Amino acid sequence: MSEKNxxxxxEELDAWSSGELDRLDGLVAPHVVHHDPCxxxxxxxxxxxxxxxxxxxxxxxDLEISVDDQIAEGDKVVTRWSATMTREDDPPxxxxxxxxxxxxxxxxxxxxxxxxxxxxxxxxxxxxxxxxGAVPGIEREEVVIKARHNGPYKVTGRVKxxxxxxxxxxxxxxxxxxxxxxxxxxxxxxxxxxxxSKVGFQAAERAVRESx
Ligand code: FES
Numbered sequence: 001m002s003e004k005n006x007x008x009x010x011e012e013l014d015a016w017s018s019g020e021l022d023r024l025d026g027l028v029a030p031h032v033v034h035h036d037p038c039x040x041x042x043x044x045x046x047x048x049x050x051x052x053x054x055x056x057x058x059x060x061x062d063l064e065i066s067v068d069d070q071i072a073e074g075d076k077v078v079t080r081w082s083a084t085m086t087r088e089d090d091p092p093x094x095x096x097x098x099x100x101x102x103x104x105x106x107x108x109x110x111x112x113x114x115x116x117x118x119x120x121x122x123x124x125x126x127x128x129x130x131x132x133g134a135v136p137g138i139e140r141e142e143v144v145i146k147a148r149h150n151g152p153y154k155v156t157g158r159v160k161x162x163x164x165x166x167x168x169x170x171x172x173x174x175x176x177x178x179x180x181x182x183x184x185x186x187x188x189x190x191x192x193x194x195x196x197s198k199v200g201f202q203a204a205e206r207a208v209r210e211s212x
Contacts, residue, residue: 002072005111009077012109012116013065016083017197019057021050029115036121060085064194068104068149079107082148084179084194100191102154102179103128130176150201152179152192161190 008027015023030046039055042048057063062085069080082104105123109116143157155178161169169190171178179192183201186193 002077004114005075005077005109006070006072006079008111008114008116009070009079009107009109010067013067013079013081016053016056017064019053021053024050027115029112029117032116033118034121035119038121038123038125059087061088062086062194064197066149066151066197075112076108076110079109081105081107082151084152084192084197100179100188100193101128101175102148102152102177102192127177147182147203147205148179150203151196152182154179 012024012027015021015027024046028046028049031044032046032049034042034044034048038052042052063083064085065081065083067079067081071078082102084100084102086100103123103125104127105121107122108120110118143155143159146154146156148154156176159171159178161171161178163169181189181192181196182203183196183199185195185199185201187195
């Protein structure tokens, strides 16, 4: 049952990526309870989930979500995920659209009769608005390069990116995070364009932990 619920949670995230909202009818109960609706004004139940996905995809039409990790216990599934997306709309106070950004988060879902009946979502919204440049004045001195599971390198901090000729890429519109292609398939190298999830990129490497 746990594996079936995990597969349903992954399929639900696929619907966020594809926009095929009808697929949710077989995965999510009509009166599912969202404990952390985003935005808070979203309608309740399954309709609210569809409404939220449609709204998100309107702003980020190329939204792609990949699953980084999943844990299941009893009737609950925890999914850690990350999303790449490019903004097309220009919310007030946010710099010009066209920047690709990365959002990570965690979702806990409770299942009954094979469908989600309760959910708790914790997206890193502060990281998102920082990467969109909507929170000025916050700077991170330390440079961190994080390998996304089967995805790009996410670089945060104040960095310079130099090409083979010594010319510097303009990162002024990239906000707080830059996603660098690790799969080799991006059409906008060195930046990630989400191709990794379409080509099924598998990155097996892990940092070696010292044995105790
Ligand atoms: S890692 Fe994202 S396109 Fe290559």
